[in-house]
Amino acid sequence: MRVVSLVPSLTEAVALTVPGTLVGATDWCSHPAGLDVARVGGSKYPDLDRVRALRPDLVLLNVEENRRADAEALRAAGVPVRVTYPRTVAGALTELGDLLAELGAPTEPAWLRAARRAWAAPPLLTPSRRAVVPVWRRPWVVLGGDTFAGDVLRRLGVVNAYDEHPERYPRPTLAELREQQPELAVLPDEPYTFTADDGPEAFPGVPCALLSGRHLTWYGPSLAEAPALLADQLSRPVLAG
Incomplete structure (x- = not known):
């Protein structure tokens, strides 16, 4: 094929x-x-x-x-x-298994088995924190509900402030984001490249977790290492300035 x-x-x-x-x-x-x-x-x-x-x-x-x-x-x-x-981790793991079998993989690959084990009991952010999750700025775009990345964060103990929003990727203003009074701002480095110098300054006084966008949004071999890596990044937020 x-x-x-x-x-x-x-x-x-x-x-x-x-x-x-x-x-x-x-x-x-x-x-x-x-x-x-x-x-x-x-x-x-x-x-x-x-x-x-x-x-x-x-x-x-x-x-x-x-x-x-x-x-x-x-x-x-x-x-x-x-x-x-895929809109959930479980859905992604199922789709990957089905696709690879269709393409001729004789057995489930080791990385996919490792991903299933890693997500069976992922590490949790303790205590859980209510967060906003921008994925773009100029204009601001955030994760809403029914998204793969949203499910990844939920499984790690992040409570998405926009999880019940009717849009999957709402476009609030920065003022509206701040009105949510988040306990945490989650800033991945893709699709928009948030960094310590570009992102946290928008959320003064709010801890900001800088995450690997690849591990947050990709569904493939990176799923095996994503829980541990993202949990570590979530546990080490930074403050603007």
Whole structure:
């Protein structure tokens, strides 16, 4: 089978588990290191001519990473696609197992078994803290409910102030974020690159946890180490200034 992945976390999962199947990936697919496959542009705007030229038997996409128009264009051209949409850790683990089996993995890979064990009893933030979780600024965008990253944080003991919001990615103003009076601001380094110098200053007096965005949002081999790494980062918040 020839696979093109337009989802960085799935690229890593396929490359490590059934490497002979992967023939193409996006320019943003940075893991595993040294990945040597054809590049087909970005996740949001892939070069579909280059994708088709690779004669894939399957193209991997994700509802949040990729555009519906690209999935429809590939289908219209007769290219099989698989669109993933995990919104919980359990859902991600199931989708990964099913996908890798479909791609010919003879057994469940060791990293996926390790991820199942790691998430069976993840370390918890004690005491739990009510948090806002920006994923972008200019404008501010935060995690709402029914998101994979939101479930990751919930399992680690973070209470998302916007978990009951009707939108999955609300766009509050900074004043509205501060009105939530959070006990913690969770600032991942992707998709927006929050750093100690860019983010905490917006939340004076509020502890800010700087998290690995890859471990918060990717569903693939990084899931095995995510609970311990994120719990450690959550336990070491910083203050502006």
